[in-house]
Amino acid sequence: MKVLVINGSPKGKNSNTYKLTKAFVAGMKQAYKSEASFEMEEIYVNQAKISPCLGCFSCWNKTPGKCCISDDMQQIIERQLQSDIIIWSFPLYYFSVPGGLKNLIDRQLPMVLPFMEEREDGVGSGSHPSRYDMSGKRHILISTCGFYTAKGNYDSVLSMFDHMCGKEKYTTIFCGQGELFRVPEVSKRTNEYLEYVKCAGEEYINGGILEPTRAKLDTLLYPKETFEAMADASWGIEEKTGERADDSLIFTKQMAALYRKEAYPGKDLVVEMCYTDVGKTYQILLGKDGSKVFTDNSKTSTTRIETPFTVWKSIAMGEISGAEALMKSMYKVKGDFNLMLHWDDYFGSTGSETSGAETSGKEQASGKGTGTNAKGIHMPVKETNMNIMLIPWIIFWVTVAIQAYVGSLISIGVSILIPLIFYKNKKTFYDTLTGVLVTGFSIVNILGVSTGITMPLSYLAFGAMWTVTCFGKIPLTAHYSMNQYGNEKALENPMFMKTNRILTFMWGILYVLTSIWTYFLMGTGFASFTGAINSVVPAFMGIFTVWFQKWYPAKLARG
Ligand SMILES: Cc1cc2nc3c(=O)[nH]c(=O)nc-3n(C[C@H](O)[C@H](O)[C@H](O)COP(=O)(O)O)c2cc1C
The missing domain is CATH 3.30.1050.10 (SCP2 sterol-binding domain)
Structure with a gap:
């Protein structure tokens, strides 16, 4: 497979459009597992010597198929003839192609015969037969323009390529807001767009750009x-x-x-x-x-x-x-x-789901709940939910304290049911560990081990589960509170992580202490109220947590 890129931007390699072209070619290469079968050549119109056509028609009569001007054009035509795919990469200039590229196009006259013929696809009212067999060649037009949208700006370009290549015989990627591709501040959004272009390149080789990718390519980088x-x-x-x-x-x-x-x-x-x-x-x-x-x-x-x-x-x-x-x-x-x-x-929020489609849709409001999969297709993001982890423990502590056997059966049931009820949520390791631990403690209860032992041990296990994570990469609370702060992205935020590390530690220690007083409480007449009593302190701790997670970062920020 031979691919020829004709870069028609006067900026050459610094062209905005060329960034899209490079991404598209990278996608094509990816589709070609063996690079040996993929050859790419580039022509930089800004560097090539291409004089304007003189209009003498000598390429038709005096020296058929050969231009009278001696410059780089003869070689460019040969390269076109040898290639399977031609990518026309250019900026929109005055609703058409830049002058240099127009020269190149004009100088393609030796590629056609002078005779008149009617086109079969109904484009225009006259045509010349090709001197060469161009039927197997595929053309792709990649272009950026400066206005907010590409829509309605490419009529002249489309008309010209309809005549050159045949109606609907070529593929286009036209992108408005092209100058943003050189602005580092918005690179998150432009890189996201380039990922879709790359995806399009891969899909093109595999049969054609798919509808979801096309929709992403047609989405504005930013609302108007x-x-x-x-x-x-x-x-x-x-x-x-x-x-x-x-x-x-x-x-x-x-x-x-x-x-x-x-x-x-x-x-x-x-x-x-x-x-x-x-x-x-x-x-x-x-x-x-x-x-x-x-x-x-x-x-x-x-x-x-x-x-x-x-x-x-x-x-x-x-x-x-x-x-x-x-x-x-x-x-x-x-x-x-x-x-x-x-x-x-x-x-x-620079992602496309928040930047608005052509209609600048309302769906951009939330800015959360979606992500991009490996293919660049947007998928709903599953969120974690702390209830999945907390409910089995609370049910265990409250019910087992009242009646060990029945409470244990209920706890096992809840541990099985909870993941089913919250099936839409993303599960964490701690949700699974909870299911295993609560079921384990419940089985031990059913086997007849005293709740005077299992209850304090369960609090200790719970406290240890929190405390240990403080010394790991991600403290336990961060797995759950990240939902409100941009999901996985929050884990890169040192302030978020520090706040969560402190909170996780405090909660962990609280439950380690709870295990101690539970041990003594279980030996008193209040044993059956242990679960309820032990819920009072966490309720206050919950209020403290809500306050602390706002206060602490603000305190850091005040310096
Ligand atoms: C001379 C000139 C004419 C332009 N004409 C148009 C135009 O008609 N419509 C448009 O949307 N953008 C127009 N632009 C903006 C370019 O298309 C835009 O900046 C593009 O991203 C440049 O791409 P490049 O870096 O690949 O050359 C024009 C820019 C220049 C310098």
């Missing part, structure tokens, strides 16, 4: 308003004066453009961005209809972020995560810290 606000801000020009604007103001405006009004929490928020190294402060109002940047600091801020501008840039470029920078005291946050905890909901 977000993109246009970002694009306008990116030029770095003051709207009123037309003069060059301050970099930190441009940055603030671009960030404001990323605000997703679907995340509006019911009251206006004012984020005050204080860039300590450049001595500038700007405010972003996050309202229900969108965001607005204030340069006069006239608003009362709800959250104030004090950081050097350089740190913000590093975070935006993905060189360091916001949470990591905060842990390293690279910036401080004052006021309402809740905004920081849900930053991705307000600004950072």
Whole structure:
């Protein structure tokens, strides 16, 4: 299989479009298990010597099939003839192809015979027969354009390639918002798009781009308003004066453009961005209809972020995560810290499920609950649920304390039933371990071992299960609370992990202590109330947990 890439961007390798082309070719290669059977050649139109056609028709009459101009074009035609697949990679220029590529296309005249013939596919009102057998060749058009959508902008291009290759005889990947492919700050979203392009390349070789992938390719990188606000801000020009604007103001405006009004929490928020190294402060109002940047600091801020501008840039470029920078005291946050905890909901969600399709659909509002599988297809993400782990233990402690035999039977039943009831949730190792331990303790009870022994031991086992995880990679609570903080992504957040490590440790120790007093309680007249009594302290601990997981990160952030 010989693939020829014709890169028609004047930027050559620095072309936005070329990024898509490279991804597509990578997908094609992946489909070809043995690379030996896959050959790729590239032509850079910006480097090639291609003079404009002189219109002399000597390639038709004087020297049939040969142009009178001696430059790189003869070799380009030969390469086209030798290839099986031709990828036309180019930016949209004035709703058509760039001039250099148009020259190349014009200079293909030696490839056709001068005679007139009617086309069989009904395109246009005249045609020339091909000088060569081009019937087996496949063409792919990959292009980016600068407007928010590719829709409606490619009419001239399509018309030209309909004539060149035949109607519907070629495959297209057209992507709007092309300049975003060179913006590191939004690389998460553009890389996601490139993954779909790669997937398309693989599918193309295996028979054709599949519908779900095509839908992803046709999805806007960002909703129209977000993109246009970002694009306008990116030029770095003051709207009123037309003069060059301050970099930190441009940055603030671009960030404001990323605000997703679907995340509006019911009251206006004012984020005050204080860039300590450049001595500038700007405010972003996050309202229900969108965001607005204030340069006069006239608003009362709800959250104030004090950081050097350089740190913000590093975070935006993905060189360091916001949470990591905060842990390293690279910036401080004052006021309402809740905004920081849900930053991705307000600004950072760059995945396509949150960036809106052509219709800028409502489904982008939640920003959670989906993920991408290995094929790049979006699937619902299963969430963990702490109830799966807690309910069997609670049932065991309450019922066994009242009646050991019946309580144990109920506990075994619950351990079997709970995973069935919560079948939609993602199971953790601790859910499974719980099932095994509760069933084990219940069987031991049924076999006649005293609950005076099994009850304290069960609390000890439960406490140990929590405490031990504090010394491992992921503390137990993190497995469950990550659902509210972006799922697996939360596990990379050092602040989230530290908060959870402390909480897991406190809960673990509480239950280790509980096992001790349970041992003594089981010997008293209150034995049958042990389960109920032991639920009181955890209830307070639960209230403490809710408070602590907000207070502790905020305390760290205040520096
Ligand atoms: C001279 C010129 C003309 C352009 N014309 C259009 C256009 O008609 N429609 C459009 O959406 N974008 C237009 N653009 C924007 C480019 O298509 C866009 O920036 C593209 O991503 C550049 O791709 P490249 O980096 O692969 O060259 C134009 C850009 C230039 C420089």
